[in-house]
Structures are given as C-alpha cells and as structure tokens.
Amino acid sequence: MDFDDFAFPAPEPAPPEPQRAQAPFEAAPLPPLPSPGSGPLAVPRRSPTASRARAGLGVLAAAAGAGLGGVLGGPWGVAAGLTGVGAARNLYRAQGIASVDPDERASAAKSIALAVVGFAIAGYLGYKACKESE
Numbered sequence: 001m002d003f004d005d006f007a008f009p010a011p012e013p014a015p016p017e018p019q020r021a022q023a024p025f026e027a028a029p030l031p032p033l034p035s036p037g038s039g040p041l042a043v044p045r046r047s048p049t050a051s052r053a054r055a056g057l058g059v060l061a062a063a064a065g066a067g068l069g070g071v072l073g074g075p076w077g078v079a080a081g082l083t084g085v086g087a088a089r090n091l092y093r094a095q096g097i098a099s100v101d102p103d104e105r106a107s108a109a110k111s112i113a114l115a116v117v118g119f120a121i122a123g124y125l126g127y128k129a130c131k132e133s134e
Contacts, residue, residue: 073129087118
C-alpha cells in the first residue's frame with residue numbers, strides 16, 4: 001500500500017478572472033501623494049497667524065479708506081474709498097505674476113484684471129463724490 005492511496009484529490013484550479021476592459025474615458029491611477037516634509041506641497045505658504053494679521057490689516061485699510069472717503073466726499077466718497085482699497089489689495093496680490101507656477105500666474109492675472117476694474121470704478125465713484133460736494 002502506498003501513501004498516495006490515502007491522499008486527498010488535488011483541488012481544481014480556480015478559473016481565471018476575466019480581464020476588465022478599460023473604458024477610453026477612464027483615467028489612469030494617480031501617483032501617491034508625497035509624504036510630509038518631502039516636497040513643495042508640504043510647505044505651507046503662510047502660517048495661520050500671518051493670514052489673520054493680513055486679514056486684520058485689510059480690515060483696517062478698508063476702514064481708513066472708507067473714513068477718508070467719507071470725510072472728503074460723503075457717501076460716494078465712502079464707496080470710492082472702499083473700492084480703491086480693494087483694488088489696491090488686488091494689485092498687491094498680483095505679485096505672483098513672475099512665478100514659474102502656472103496656477104499662481106493665472107491667479108495673479110485675475111488679480112490684475114480685478115485691480116484695473118476696481119480702480120476704474122473707484123475713479124468714477126470719486127468723480128461722483130467731487131460733483132456731489134460742489
């Protein structure tokens with residue numbers, strides 16, 4: 001008698017899984033994200049404290065612009081002052097126009113366009129304030 005007589009029958013191999021056809025619109029898998037501290041994504045652009053300080057400075061500048069506009073031109077002057085400060089802040093945000101990052105350049109271009117429109121509106125509102133005060 002041989003030990004093979006008592007052996008269990010060999011299991012049948014599982015049928016191969018059918019290959020799923022990839023649709024033409026299906027995107028390839030994304031590469032893994034970099035680990036913290038290993039790339040430019042891990043470095044924050046600005047700390048939360050600095051962001052709050054910039055926001056506070058913006059509020060103070062808007063108040064100063066509105067106050068100065070109100071003193072010089074009444075309600076039209078307030079609107080001109082607020083619009084002018086907003087346009088100046090947009091112009092300040094446009095510093096990234098010389099960046100190598102295309103997203104930052106696009107954002108800076110939008111800021112420049114908004115600043116130009118803002119200064120035009122502020123100029124018109126200032127003109128209306130001068131005409132009202134005469």
